[in-house]
């Protein structure tokens with residue numbers, strides 16, 4: 183090789199200036215390639231990486247997590263150490279899991295009129311956004327909040343303002359904030375699709391959309407069980423939100439009847455919505471993850487109860503089966519569950535003394551528990567969460 187002439191660097195070349203490491207390139211969204219995306223909410227207990235491994239072992243190609251304890255204001259550090267976030271992003275890329283959905287803390291009430299709670303909620307949601315960005319999430323799902331004494335109109339205005347404040351000055355990049363519909367318990371906003379639509383309209387210009395929970399739709403009175411009801415609900419979603427703005431569905435069966443207005447998830451096919459309806463939903467061309475009528479990368483994520491070891495794996499398998507893709511589904515690890523027999527024993531021995539407490543009945547009536555595994559720490563502060571209504 184001929185020697186290169188040595189150039190005299192007499193002037194400062196701006197190219198030589200030290201710059202911090204560039205932001206990691208966003209993952210190529212292979213999950214938007216048109217394949218059906220099915221996931222489940224997995225636990226970050228122990229390590230963020232555990233959630234990814236659980237998703238893989240459960241036979242998912244999409245995943246949802248909390249980025250901190252969901253029922254504590256300070257459920258761990260507000261920021262994720264970059265070394266952990268980087269390891270998570272790398273592993274997620276290797277496993278080709280996508281989309282990555284993060285569910286925000288349940289204590290956040292973006293509709294809160296009370297100044298202290300509102301400030302806290304905005305701060306906590308701001309932290310949620312930063313953690314979602316650090317983990318390279320595609321979607322951050324949040325409940326609109328409870329209006330309390332305020333009117334629905336006032337609450338919607340408050341929610342819009344809260345989301346704007348929480349995301350102020352933060353470049354969201356590829357992250358989209360999704361407002362989730364609710365079952366209509368208490369004064370919760372978002373049981374009517376029009377309410378979600380109004381919030382999204384108020385946030386025009388920001389990357390926002392909706393996450394629709396099948397159990398919440400049903401409990402709120404949208405009859406997705408019947409063929410005609412599904413057709414009409416899809417029409418209503420289109421009218422109020424636009425189906426192209428719904429990249430994530432929470433796929434949960436419902437323990438309560440149509441219009442029951444209570445948020446109680448059931449195993450897929452075992453609740454009041456039923457298997458036939460889920461097959462129609464999962465195979466509906468307008469709800470597809472691709473195609474002329476679908477939306478590339480749209481995901482169905484289960485938040486089903488885990489009463490017994492294996493329930494998580496069985497619900498994921500059921501979703502694949504009802505989607506008509508049993509053969510193409512990623513292989514699950516035989517016998518794997520986030521709830522082990524030992525953990526179940528531990529949890530039920532902790533639950534036992536509480537059964538005698540006078541609050542027990544109230545708890546079961548309000549029953550907000552979605553993910554019954556890995557609640558350990560969260561459980562002790564669950565009482566706080568229930569104040570939210």
Ligand SMILES: [Zn+2]
Nearest residue numbers: 285323325362
């Ligand atoms: Zn939710």
Ligand SMILES: [Zn+2]
Nearest residue numbers: 395398445446
């Ligand atoms: Zn729910």
